Amino acid sequence: MTRSANSSATVNPPQSIIRQAATAHQQGRLDEAERLYTHILKEQRDHFDALHLLGVLMHQRGRSEEGLGLIARALAINARSADAYANQGRVLAVLQRHQEALASYDLALALKPDHLEALVHRGNALHELKRSAEALTSYDHALALRPNYADALNNRGVVLQGLRRYDEALASFDHVLALLPNNTNLLINRGNALAELKRFEEALASYDRVIALQPDHVDALYNRGKALKELRRYDEALETYDRALAVRPNYPEALNNTGSILWGMKRLDEALARYDHAIALRPDYADALYNRAGVLKEMKRLDEALAGYDLALSAETVHPLAFSGAADCAIKLCDWDKRALFGSDLNEHVRGKKSIVSPFLLLGYRDDPKLQLQCAKNYIDYIVPAPPQPIWNGQTWRNDKLRVAYVSGDFNSHPVAFLAAELFEKHDRSKFEFIGISFGMDDGSEMRRRLVAAFDRFYDVRSISDSTVAKLLGELQADIAIDLTGYTQNERPAIFAHRPAPIQVNYLGYPGTMGAPFIDYVIADKIVAPFELQPHFSEKIVHLPDCYQANDTKRKIAARAPTRQEAGLPDQAFVFCCFNNSWKITPEVFDVWMRLLHQVEDSVLWLLSDKGGAGRNLRAQAQRHGIDPSRIVFASQMPPDEHLARHALADLFLDTLPYNAHTTASDALWTGLPLVTCIGVAVAGRVAASILHAASVPELITANLAEYEGLALKLAKDPARLAAMRAKLVRNRDTCALFNTDRFARHIEAAFVTMWETWQRGEKPKSFSVEPID
Numbered sequence: 001m002t003r004s005a006n007s008s009a010t011v012n013p014p015q016s017i018i019r020q021a022a023t024a025h026q027q028g029r030l031d032e033a034e035r036l037y038t039h040i041l042k043e044q045r046d047h048f049d050a051l052h053l054l055g056v057l058m059h060q061r062g063r064s065e066e067g068l069g070l071i072a073r074a075l076a077i078n079a080r081s082a083d084a085y086a087n088q089g090r091v092l093a094v095l096q097r098h099q100e101a102l103a104s105y106d107l108a109l110a111l112k113p114d115h116l117e118a119l120v121h122r123g124n125a126l127h128e129l130k131r132s133a134e135a136l137t138s139y140d141h142a143l144a145l146r147p148n149y150a151d152a153l154n155n156r157g158v159v160l161q162g163l164r165r166y167d168e169a170l171a172s173f174d175h176v177l178a179l180l181p182n183n184t185n186l187l188i189n190r191g192n193a194l195a196e197l198k199r200f201e202e203a204l205a206s207y208d209r210v211i212a213l214q215p216d217h218v219d220a221l222y223n224r225g226k227a228l229k230e231l232r233r234y235d236e237a238l239e240t241y242d243r244a245l246a247v248r249p250n251y252p253e254a255l256n257n258t259g260s261i262l263w264g265m266k267r268l269d270e271a272l273a274r275y276d277h278a279i280a281l282r283p284d285y286a287d288a289l290y291n292r293a294g295v296l297k298e299m300k301r302l303d304e305a306l307a308g309y310d311l312a313l314s315a316e317t318v319h320p321l322a323f324s325g326a327a328d329c330a331i332k333l334c335d336w337d338k339r340a341l342f343g344s345d346l347n348e349h350v351r352g353k354k355s356i357v358s359p360f361l362l363l364g365y366r367d368d369p370k371l372q373l374q375c376a377k378n379y380i381d382y383i384v385p386a387p388p389q390p391i392w393n394g395q396t397w398r399n400d401k402l403r404v405a406y407v408s409g410d411f412n413s414h415p416v417a418f419l420a421a422e423l424f425e426k427h428d429r430s431k432f433e434f435i436g437i438s439f440g441m442d443d444g445s446e447m448r449r450r451l452v453a454a455f456d457r458f459y460d461v462r463s464i465s466d467s468t469v470a471k472l473l474g475e476l477q478a479d480i481a482i483d484l485t486g487y488t489q490n491e492r493p494a495i496f497a498h499r500p501a502p503i504q505v506n507y508l509g510y511p512g513t514m515g516a517p518f519i520d521y522v523i524a525d526k527i528v529a530p531f532e533l534q535p536h537f538s539e540k541i542v543h544l545p546d547c548y549q550a551n552d553t554k555r556k557i558a559a560r561a562p563t564r565q566e567a568g569l570p571d572q573a574f575v576f577c578c579f580n581n582s583w584k585i586t587p588e589v590f591d592v593w594m595r596l597l598h599q600v601e602d603s604v605l606w607l608l609s610d611k612g613g614a615g616r617n618l619r620a621q622a623q624r625h626g627i628d629p630s631r632i633v634f635a636s637q638m639p640p641d642e643h644l645a646r647h648a649l650a651d652l653f654l655d656t657l658p659y660n661a662h663t664t665a666s667d668a669l670w671t672g673l674p675l676v677t678c679i680g681v682a683v684a685g686r687v688a689a690s691i692l693h694a695a696s697v698p699e700l701i702t703a704n705l706a707e708y709e710g711l712a713l714k715l716a717k718d719p720a721r722l723a724a725m726r727a728k729l730v731r732n733r734d735t736c737a738l739f740n741t742d743r744f745a746r747h748i749e750a751a752f753v754t755m756w757e758t759w760q761r762g763e764k765p766k767s768f769s770v771e772p773i774d
Contacts, residue, residue, distance in 0.1 A: 018049050025053060033057055048078045052087070059091045067091055082112035089121055098128040116142050120152050127159050135159050150176045154186055157193065164386050166196045184210045188219055195227055198388045198467050198498075203227045218247045222254050231465045234261050252278040256288040263295050271295050286312055290319035297325070302333050302612035320382065323355040331364050331583040334614040336621070339365075339587070350375045356382045359487045363512060363684040364583055367658035369536035372682055376515025377538070380493060387518070388467065390499035391474035401433045402756055405478040405501065407469075408509065409440035409490030411451045415663035416484055416509050418640065421447065423550040424454035426745040432752070435476060437461055437469065440490050470498030479503060479756055483519065486510020503755050503765075506539055508550065511662065511684040513537040520765040521755060523748065524548045527690040528683045534767060542755075543769040544747045546737035547694035549687065551666050553739050558645035567649055568633050570604060574716055577606040577650035577673075579635070579643075579664045582614040584656040590618070592709045593654060594625035600716045606650055609634040647671035651722065652715055657705070660688035669695045669738065672730040674715065674722065676700050678708040694738035697728060746773045 021036035037054040040047050055070030071088045075081065089104035105122035108115050123138035139156040142149055157172035173190040180186060191206030204227045210220035221244035228237035241258040245251055259274035275292035278285055293308030309326035312319045327342035329335075343365050349355045350362070350371055359376040366372070406424070410416040427434050436455035439462045442448055452458045457476075461469045469492075473481055481501035485491055486509045496504050496518050506514050507523040514522075515538045522529065522539040525548040529541050564571050576596060578585070585607075597603050605622075609615060619629035635646070644667060653668045655661050655677035661668070665688045668675045677688035679701055689701045702708040715722045733739055750770045758765065 018047075021050070022053060025057060030057055030061065046073075046077050048074050048081070051077070052081070052084050055091075056087050059087075059094070064091050064094050068095070080111060082108040082115050082118065085111070086115060086118040086121065089118070089125065093121065093125055093128070098125045101125045102129065114145055116146060116149060116152075119145075120149070120155060123152070123155060123159070127155070127162070132159050132163050148176075148179055150180055150183075154189065157189055161189075161193055161196065164196070166193050166386065169193045170197065182213055184213060184217060184220065188223060191220075191223055191227070195223070195230070196386065198230075198465075198494075200227045200230045200465060200467070204231070216247045218244050218251070221247070222251070222257075225254070225257060229257065229261055231468075232463050234265055234463075237261055250281050252282045252285055252288065255281070256285065256291060259288070259291055259295075263291070263298075268295050268299055272299075284315045284317075286315040286317050286319040286322070289315055290322050290325060293322075293325055293329075297329060297332075300612040302329050302614075305329050306333065306335075306338070318355070320356040321358070323349055324357045324361055327365070328358065328361050328583075331361075332610075332612055332614060334582055334585060334617040334621070336587045336617075347371065350378065353378055359512060359515070360510065363682070364659050367680045367682050367685050369513075369533050369682045372512050373515055373536045373538065376487070376513050378515075379487065380497075380514065380516045384494050384497040384516075388494075388498050391470050392499050392502050394502075396502070396760060396762075397477055398760075399433070399477060399479060401429075401431055402480070402752060403433045403435065403476070403478050404480045404482065404752055405435040405437055405473055405476065406455075406482050406484055407437040407439070407473075407495060408484035409438075409492065410485060410488075410509060411436060411438040412440055412443040412448045413445045413640070414440070414447075417447050417451060418552060418555060419663055419666065420484070420508060420550045420552070421450055421454060422552040422554055422741045423745055423748070424451065426741050428745070428749055429456070432749060433457075435459070435478060437473065439469065439492055439495075466492055466494040467498055469495045470500040473500035479759075480505060480752055482507050483514070484509045486512075486514055502759050505755070508548075511659075511687060512682065513539060523751060524683065525690055526769070527679075527693060528686045531767060533683075540765045540767045542751050542767065544744070544751065545770055545772040546740075546744070546747070547690045549662065549666065549691060549738075550744055550748075551670075551739050551741060553741055555644065555667075555670060556641040557671060558639075558641040561645040561648045562642075564649050567606075567635065567646055569606065569649055570602070572602065574600050574603040574652075575606050575650045576600075576603060576652055576654050576712070576716070577635075577647075578654050578656065578661075579608050579647075579667070580656050580659075580661050582608065582610045582618070584659045585614075585618070586656065586658070587621075588705060589654075589656050590621060591625070592705055592712075594622060594627055595709060596654075596712055596716065597622075597627050597631055598625075599713055603716065604631045604633050605654075606633045606635060609636050643667075644671050647673045652676065652712060654712060655688050655708075658682065658685040660685055662687045662691075665691045666738070669697075669729055670733065672726050672733070674700060674725045674729060676702065676708060676712045676715070678702045678705055691738060694736060695729065696732050696736045697725070700725070743773065 017036060017040060021033050025033035034057055037050045040050040051070050051074035055067040059067035068091045071084055075084050085104050085108035089101040092101035092104060102125040105118045108118040119138050119142035123135040126135035136159055139152045142152040153172050153176035157169040160169035170193040173186055173193060177186050187206050187210045191203040194203035207220045207224040210217050221240055225237045225240040228240060238258060238261050241254050244254045255274045255278035259271045262271035272295050275288045278288040289312035293305045296305035296308055306326055306329035309322050312322035330338035330342050346365055350357050356379055357375050359379050362372055362375045433456050436458040438460050478501045480503040482505045483496055486506055488509050499518050504519050505521045506519050519539050521542050522537060523542050525544050528548055534541055569575055593605055615634050619632050622629050622632050650673055653673050653675035655675055657678050658680050660677055665675055679686055679689040692698055692700050702711055747770050754768055
């Protein structure tokens with residue numbers, strides 16, 4: 001606060017008393033100062049200095065409304081005091097009356113244009129009013145008058161942070177820290193700017209300086225925990241948050257963040273308890289409500305998760321991903337009433353950017369490539385709001401062999417691994433070097449061991465940060481880095497946002513565009529992504545000659561298939577099956593299935609079991625269609641080879657739309673089980689058609705649901721035709737393009753060479769097709 005003893009019209013009582021009061025005030029002897037100001041005002045009720053300074057003192061004592069009234073009385077006596085207007089602005093700001101505070105600062109500056117405190121606090125008011133550019137101008141004016149003005153430098157840095165101009169913010173904080181090296185608030189602000197720049201190690205050092213000065217500084221501990229979490233040093237992060245909670249046990253943000261760490265460590269019950277504690281403290285805490293629902297969803301408690309997301313959606317500040325989480329629960333539950341409600345709002349949420357929708361979720365709702373591109377762009381802008389400094393800056397090099405890094409969170413017992421393992425083994429080592437970068441868990445499986453052996457070099461990077469993984473790729477001088485995960489579970493696109501490689505590719509794991517400016521190509525084929533779809537892809541489309549999907553001809557089928565009785569199937573029934581995840585089942589497709597059950601006597605529908613409640617809802621839907629719920633049979637989870645063996649018990653695989661069977665389609669054809677699909681518009685709905693073409697059975701592809709239903713009914717009613725189709729699949733297995741991994745490897749390698757040659761010529765990425773290699 002500005003404290004001045006301006007002359008009043010009457011010099012009575014003596015100026016010595018007002019000076020004595022002001023000195024006591026400045027030295028913090030507030031009781032003495034108040035007594036003297038009050039004494040003066042008893043003698044002269046309109047004494048300007050006594051009114052003004054007593055108003056400041058009342059504000060300092062937390063009696064801001066009373067202080068504001070006293071300062072107003074002083075200004076009624078002397079409206080020419082810049083200090084009084086500046087102090088009135090400070091009180092108004094504390095009372096959250098920022099527009100009035102701004103007007104008061106402007107009056108102070110009209111009287112005294114170089115009033116430093118008024119300039120700085122005017123900037124603060126403008127910042128509160130979201131007028132950031134004007135706030136910067138006000139701070140810059142103050143700094144022109146006093147270049148080392150600490151408050152102006154610090155507050156300028158805070159505004160720059162809000163504008164995402166983190167480098168400039170950091171420069172401002174560094175400037176003032178050179179003057180005040182042990183100022184804890186400045187060190188925390190500096191750490192926060194470094195964290196936004198993804199320079200987490202440096203941020204950590206800044207927070208550690210605070211903790212060295214004040215070991216129990218709760219904000220420094222909290223921010224240190226955040227930095228450690230980003231560095232994926234989860235045990236240390238948890239310990240740091242627990243230190244913060246020892247200082248402040250009821251700290252909702254720290255409880256929420258520890259919940260997230262425990263969630264990442266798969267300690268789900270403990271995570272839930274932390275979220276519950278945070279919500280008990282702050283019932284409207286959107287982040288904790290959203291995260292709690294996410295844990296419940298992972299625990300397969302989908303009804304509770306959906307209710308949790310609804311709470312997050314009703315919070316005063318709605319979590320940007322809450323709508324997406326709720327919509328995901330609806331389709332996982334096969335709750336079609338709720339699915340319809342969420343589906344009707346999807347366009348508004350994506351196109352209108354009302355919230356952030358998971359691109360992977362959208363694939364299950366919409367067969368719309370244009371909407372999928374917008375959704376992906378929205379999502380990547382949300383998770384990577386400020387693109388980090390690129391690691392690759394345009395330089396070219398030539399390795400002895402073309403160096404390709406496959407980057408994935410799924411190098412374990414996962415569908416992507418089941419497809420691609422043999423591709424990694426079949427790659428041509430005379431011309432290429434292949435590196436595996438794994439950020440998923442090591443599940444100790446046979447598949448994990450096989451994958452590690454398949455690469456020339458293999459790195460487990462799950463415990464290191466995105467920026468460190470990107471630096472590793474840069475140090476390895478990978479010519480091509482391939483994201484095999486995309487926007488599926490365990491996603492880490494921020495690795496690629498650092499641009500660690502000159503050529504970056506979206507392949508296999510995510511069937512759609514990533515909408516990311518740092519991904520150059522998507523590997524596809526002419527069926528899944530015809531060049532007509534290029535306007536709806538941020539990447540350049542590359543066509544492989546047969547099918548874009550790799551396949552593993554070493555996949556094992558257990559020697560013994562279970563009996564129908566063991567699988568819970570009737571001995572004589574016609575078995576329609578669909579081993580896709582239940583969230584892919586839509587009301588429109590299910591309606592077709594129910595009509596087929598009506599028309600094919602004694603038939604059953606065999607689906608994968610689901611612990612989240614989908615099975616209950618599907619059986620209820622069957623009953624609404626007049627189908628005995630017992631005709632819906634659920635297959636339990638079992639090892640991959642045994643699952644493949646039980647395909648022999650099914651008669652016909654019925655595909656889904658808008659998200660087809662992908663790995664499950666290859667599984668069915670590998671076992672000789674015919675699959676009927678309906679081709680969609682976007683990639684996810686065209687994959688099965690591509691697979692069937694490459695398996696040389698295009699006759700199983702239909703153009704609409706009416707054709708799909710008709711073909712399925714014909715095959716179910718014509719045992720000889722169905723048997724012939726099964727025999728054809730068995731004959732084709734060793735000769736068709738789909739299961740020719742050597743041929744596939746040569747084609748994708750040819751694509752890599754074309755990408756590399758384009759880069760070496762200094763040309764921008766462009767769409768192209770790979771010529772077939774015999």
